[in-house]
Amino acid sequence: GEDVEQSLFLSVREGDSSVINCTYTDSSSTYLYWYKQEPGAGLQLLTYIFSNMDMKQDQRLTVLLNKKDKHLSLRIADTQTGDSAIYFCAERPHSGAGSYQLTFGKGTKLSVIP
Amino acid sequence: GAGVSQSPSNKVTEKGKDVELRCDPISGHTALYWYRQRLGQGLEFLIYFQGNSAPDKSGLPSDRFSAERTGESVSTLTIQRTQQEDSAVYLCASSPGLAGGRTSTDTQYFGPGTRLTVL
Numbered sequence: 001g002e003d004v005e006q007s008l009f010l011s012v013r014e015g016d017s018s019v020i021n022c023t024y025t026d027s028s029s030t031y032l033y034w035y036k037q038e039p040g041a042g043l044q045l046l047t048y049i050f051s052n053m054d055m056k057q058d059q060r061l062t063v064l065l066n067k068k069d070k071h072l073s074l075r076i077a078d079t080q081t082g083d084s085a086i087y088f089c090a091e092r093p094h095s096g097a098g099s100y101q102l103t104f105g106k107g108t109k110l111s112v113i114p
Numbered sequence: 115g116a117g118v119s120q121s122p123s124n125k126v127t128e129k130g131k132d133v134e135l136r137c138d139p140i141s142g143h144t145a146l147y148w149y150r151q152r153l154g155q156g157l158e159f160l161i162y163f164q165g166n167s168a169p170d171k172s173g174l175p176s177d178r179f180s181a182e183r184t185g186e187s188v189s190t191l192t193i194q195r196t197q198q199e200d201s202a203v204y205l206c207a208s209s210p211g212l213a214g215g216r217t218s219t220d221t222q223y224f225g226p227g228t229r230l231t232v233l
Contacts, residue, residue, distance in 0.1 A: 104156035
């Protein structure tokens with residue numbers, strides 16, 4: 001089955017850029033998502049990218065996709081203390097059986113040091 | 115309310131008791147999902163409903179777990195004879211589903227979750 005891997009922890013200073021990395025195994029066309037989870041809260045969708053794209057930018061967020069290496073990254077520019085949270089990478093096939101199922105990584109806990 | 119809502123937000127129960135968790139999806143979303151998130155872990159898929167089709171129950175961990183959904187509205191997840199290993203956050207999500215066209219991203223929107231603690 002599909003597998004999604006992330007590093008568990010990242011610590012950055014306020015104002016610096018954060019880069020959260022994710023690798024996935026599904027070789028078919030797929031949607032890739034980044035969700036943010038703050039303490040005690042549900043998951044908030046940040047952004048998504050389809051596997052035929054290389055990059056997507058949305059304000060302070062930049063998603064880069066290396067299809068060859070099946071590597072996805074989320075860059076947060078000018079990181080703020082409010083960005084402290086757990087960030088989940090998730091993958092879903094574009095079509096076929098189980099195309100509704102999201103496969104999640106274990107999440108990367110981002111700590112922002114003031 | 116525009117988002118997915120879940121109740122209760124917290125539930126503490128004794129081992130062996132039954133619990134029922136509720137999810138109200140976004141209006142108009144035909145697809146509904148339940149996930150389980152154990153401490154420090156990612157989300158595990160439990161069950162998927164799409165309209166009036168038979169649900170995909172492939173993620174349910176045991177026959178103590180069941181879920182119902184009436185039409186395209188509220189869903190309840192029931193755990194019978196709870197065990198300590200059932201302690202987790204149970205998250206519900208909804209998406210436009212087939213009504214939104216499977217060629218779309220069919221993005222899933224999550225509720226705040228129910229934190230279940232089994233003593």
